[in-house]
Amino acid sequence: MVAPPEKMGVRAQQSDVDFIEQTTSDKPTFFVHLPRPTTSRAKLTVQNEKRTEQLDLVTFDLDAKSGIVAIPMSSQGKSLEVGQKYLWQMAIYCDSSAQTASVTLSGWVERVTTPTPPQDLQERVSFYAENGIWQDAMGSLVQLRQQGGETDWAKDWTELMDTAALSQFRNADLVQVVAAS
Numbered sequence: 001m002v003a004p005p006e007k008m009g010v011r012a013q014q015s016d017v018d019f020i021e022q023t024t025s026d027k028p029t030f031f032v033h034l035p036r037p038t039t040s041r042a043k044l045t046v047q048n049e050k051r052t053e054q055l056d057l058v059t060f061d062l063d064a065k066s067g068i069v070a071i072p073m074s075s076q077g078k079s080l081e082v083g084q085k086y087l088w089q090m091a092i093y094c095d096s097s098a099q100t101a102s103v104t105l106s107g108w109v110e111r112v113t114t115p116t117p118p119q120d121l122q123e124r125v126s127f128y129a130e131n132g133i134w135q136d137a138m139g140s141l142v143q144l145r146q147q148g149g150e151t152d153w154a155k156d157w158t159e160l161m162d163t164a165a166l167s168q169f170r171n172a173d174l175v176q177v178v179a180a181s
Contacts, residue, residue: 020108023135024117024128026079027056029072030088031138032105033169036066040102041093044071049085053078060178062092067175070142074180080111109135121147125156134164142174 030044046056056077062069071090080086086109094102114131117124121144128137137160145153161170 020085020110021135022110022112022133023080024112024114024133025136025139026081026111027073027075027077028080028109028111028135029070029139029142030090030107030109031135032069032071032090033172034062034066034069034175042090043093044073044088044090046073046077046080047087047089049087051087055080055086058178063176065175067173068169069175070139070177072178072180080109082111082113085110125160129160129163134160134166137164142177145174146177 040062042060042062044056044058044060045054047054056073058071058074058077060071087106088109089104089106092103092105112133114127114133117127117136121140124140125137125144128134128140141153141156141160144156157174158170161167
C-alpha cells in the first residue's frame with residue numbers, strides 16, 4: 001500500500017526501490033491511502049518490468065472521502081505471470097481539465113506461487129499474512145468484509161496493518177472499492 005506524497009497533505013514516505021509487493025493473483029487489487037478527500041479523476045496502469053508493455057488501464061472517479069481505496073485490475077487487462085515483476089502507477093488528476101496528473105503514486109509487484117490457500121476467507125487472510133503476501137491478505141480481508149462475513153473488521157484490519165509494519169494505516173477506513181470492469 002502506498003501513501004501519497006506531501007503534495008496531498010502528509011509527510012512523504014521514502015520509497016524503497018528494492019521493495020516489491022507480492023501477489024498470487026493474476027489480476028490483483030491495488031491499495032492506496034488517500035489522507036485528504038478529493039473528488040478527482042484517477043487512473044491505474046500496470047506495465048511490465050521493462051515498461052515496454054501496458055497490461056492494464058483502469059480509469060475511475062475518486063469518492064470525496066479520505067482513507068483506503070482498493071483498485072482491482074480490469075477483466076480486459078492482461079494477466080500477471082508468475083515470477084515476473086510489474087510497475088503499477090496511480091495518477092490522480094486534481095483538475096479534471098488537466099492533461100497531466102497532479103499526483104502520481106507507484107510501486108512494484110511480483111506474482112508468486114504458494115501452496116493452495118485455504119477456502120475459508122478468514123483463514124486465507126491469516127495464510128497470506130503468515131507468508132508475507134500483504135496484497136492478497138488485504139484483498140481477502142476486503143472480500144470478507146464485502147461478503148458480510150463473520151469478522152471484527154476493525155480488529156482484523158488493525159492486526160494486519162501492525163503485522164505488515166503499516167501501523168500508520170491502522171485507523172484508516174476502506175472508503176472505496178473501485179468497481180471491476
